[in-house]
Amino acid sequence: MLFRWFEALIDAFKDPVDGMPPTSVWRFYAFYLRQVWPVFAVAIAVGFMVAIVEVSLFGFIGRIVDMARGAPAADFFRQHGNELLWMGFVALIVRPLAIGVHDLLVNQAIVPSLTNRIRWQNHRYVIRQSLGFFQNDYAGRIANRIMQTGGALRESAVQIVDAIWYVTIYTGSAIVLFAQADLWLAVPLVAWVFAYVGLLAFFIPRIKQRSWLASEARSKLMGRIVDGYGNVLTLKLFAHTRREEAYVADAMAEQTDKLRRMTRVTTALDASITTLNGFLIVGTSALALWLWSEGRVTVGAIALSTGLVIRINNMSGWIMWVVNGIFENVGTVQDGITTISRPRAVQDRKGAMPLEVTSGAVHFHDIHFHYGKQGGVIAGLELAVRAGEKIGLVGPSGAGKSTLVNVLLRLYDLEAGRILIDGQDIAGVTQESLRSQIGVVTQDTSLLHRSIRDNILYGRPDASEAQIAEAVRKARADEFIPALVDGEGRTGYEALVGERGVKLSGGQRQRIAIARVLLKDAPILVLDEATSALDSEAEAAIQDSLDLLMQGKTVIAIAHRLSTIARMDRLVVLDKGRIVETGTHAGLVARDGLYARLWKRQTGGFVAVEDESA
Incomplete structure (x- = not known):
């Protein structure tokens, strides 16, 4: 019950504000941490209490030594019983309780829920990116950055909270306790603090930069590995296992080199801190003994100072690794930002309304579009498709047939012109509603x-x-x-x-895809090379299903096999993004233009076409 209460403090699936996450590292951190600030505020307060209790234990050691020297053994418990009981209460009750609450907050509330909230919100944002976003990157690298960014952000945030308190409380309290015994006793520690901060200031920016580069190389390696696994059939068909191994080995060598560059800096920092800590232990212990020999401090002060500097020595090593981990994780987050915090190329307009299809008429009005190349793939195209009409798009490769379908589905935004469905500009409706009204069967059926x-x-x-x-x-x-x-x-x-x-x-696969679109029963249907990957026998078997699928719908069909669309109401011939011919199959064959040449090249296709003159 206790675990569940803490686990319910953070909702892992809380929906974010639908906007691009910040591109600045620290604003990116703030964007997610302020969503759970009450939990973090309590964790910070409890962390402060834990640090105070830990330091107080070392104060108890010095106090016990002094009490033992100042009272006869027979009267020790009578004189100091209450103080000893208080020490026992702090050690047995307060310390376990504070550490327990801290661990519950971190391990039950923050670690699982905050990590997955960041992943969930990043995934929600990225999955709504344009098609071009995913075509320009490895799927494995995108997924890797989504997964690792959540864990790295959470881990570094928790480490920062713990490290700040331990450094502040331990060093601050130690300086105060040393100064109370004798001001000179605090000098080595103060000097150590300045030197320690100086070393961190020198090394940490270098660790951060090299960690980012190492994380970027790790994401690249992951992308190449997943790319090979996802296309393993191609790899085997072309007998390129060794080539694929070399391709991955190249990325692995780069990742290893960049990781080594990062660990070199880490090793140098470790050696520097270890040397500095040696000076702290020797300097403080020697000074404490000298002050004691001069009668200026008690034996308890020696026990306190030597015990506390040894603890600070251990803590400084921990702090070094924590700080190293913090900036390694910050580098990982920085790497993730390069993928996650990108503006969406295709977005719903503010106040976009759902598309309402009454008949299914489609009008491409003076549209212009290209894929970032000079010149237009589609330039000034004008095409009206009547409600319930079945048209076939024909043309050589690169003519703009698939591009026309892509902009109809608004996988890309037009550069100029409008596409209207029943008089509604598709740029002004929600993408979800637009695509819900269009059924698509493609050549490469993806299940x-x-x-x-x-x-x-x-x-x-x-x-x-x-x-x-x-x-x-x-x-x-x-x-x-x-x-x-x-x-x-x-x-x-x-x-x-x-x-x-x-x-x-x-x-x-194609029949499953057809069943899926039949179930969708959208009023507009797009067939994009729907049978070109099949042999003629499979095509003939599926054609009947396609005929059923097309009944009562507005249909836009693309095919290189002209036989599959020759039965359409109207054929539209594209070349270089423009309509060069339009008409029925028989009329276009008789015209002896581009369509007739394409038809002759295929010798009539693979499936019999009804004679339209009959």
């Missing part, structure tokens, strides 16, 4: 590494079993789903499909 059921339910999460079964039947996926078995013995709808659906054939 999630989850069960068949979960993949189909992606089309409509609240669908009933009967609706799932109907979509599967129409997609003709019921012919193979019952026979599926995964590596852990799950069967049918519960079988996992493997990463990106690798355990299924191309035709099976």
Whole structure:
């Protein structure tokens, strides 16, 4: 019950303000820590109490020595019983209680919940980035930075709180206690403090910089490893295991070199602090003994000073590693910021409303777009698609067919022009509502590494079993789903499909994708090379499912295999981002233009086309 109370202090899944996290390291820290400031404030207060109690124990040692020397053994407990009881109460009750509360706050509230809140909020922000964001980086590196940034920020924040109190209380209290005995006794410690701070000021910025570089190299290494695992079939098909090993080894060598550069500075700092601590122990002990020989301090002061400087020596080593860890973690956070704190290229406008589709008419009005290259992929394109019309987009590679679909889905924002759906500018509606009204079947069907059921339910999460079964039947996926078995013995709808659906054939993946879109039942349908990855037999089998899928919808279909779209109501021929021809299949063949040349090159395609003159 006690654990649960502390664990509930921080909600790991609290939604953030939907804005870009700060790009400055310290503002990035403040952005997340101020969300949980009450817990951190209590942790700071308890940390202060723990540090005071720890120092008081060393004061007790000196006091006990002096009490033992100043009273006969027979009267010792009678004279000092109350003071001894107080010391026992502090050691047996106050100290365990303070440390226990500190550990509960850190281990039960802060470590699991704050770490995962940072990860959750970073993930929520990054997952809404544009398609281009993910295409320009390794998925593994992005995931690695999301995971490591949360842990590094939390760890360094807790370390900073603990280190500040221990340094402040231990050194401050020690100086006061030494000065009370004799001002000269505090001189070595004061000199040590200045030298210690000077060493940290010299080394820590170098550790921070090199830690950032090491973290960046680690993320690069992770990205290359995950990239190889994610494309292991290509690696094996081309027999490039050694080439892949060399590719990863190159990143690993870079990461090792940068890590060594960081640890060199750490080792130099360790040697410097150890040498400095030796001077502190010898100097303080020698001075205490000399002062005692002169009758200026008591034996208790010797015990206090030597015990406390040995404790400070141990603590300084701990502080060094903590400070090193702090700035190593700060470097990791700094590395994470480079990925996490980027503005979103595609964002909903303020006050964007949901798209309302009444008929499904689509109008591309004087649109311009390119992918950062000189010249336009699409330049001044004008195209109106009537509600319920089925059009096919045709053209050579690079003509702008897939780009047209990408800007319709608002995976990228236009540079000029407008796209209207039932008269509504898609730039002024929410992205979620826009994409919920458009069903897409692509050439490279990507399935999630989850069960068949979960993949189909992606089309409509609240669908009933009967609706799932109907979509599967129409997609003709019921012919193979019952026979599926995964590596852990799950069967049918519960079988996992493997990463990106690798355990299924191309035709099976495509049928699952069609079932998913059938279940979605969006009024606008996009077929982007939907059958080009299939052989002619699989294409013919799936064509019937596609015909069912297209019924009653506005359809925009892209295909290099012209036979798959020759039955469309209208064909639109693109070349270099412009419409160069439009018409029916028969009319375009008779015109003997670009479409006719493409058609002749394919000798009529792979599937029979109905004679439109009949």
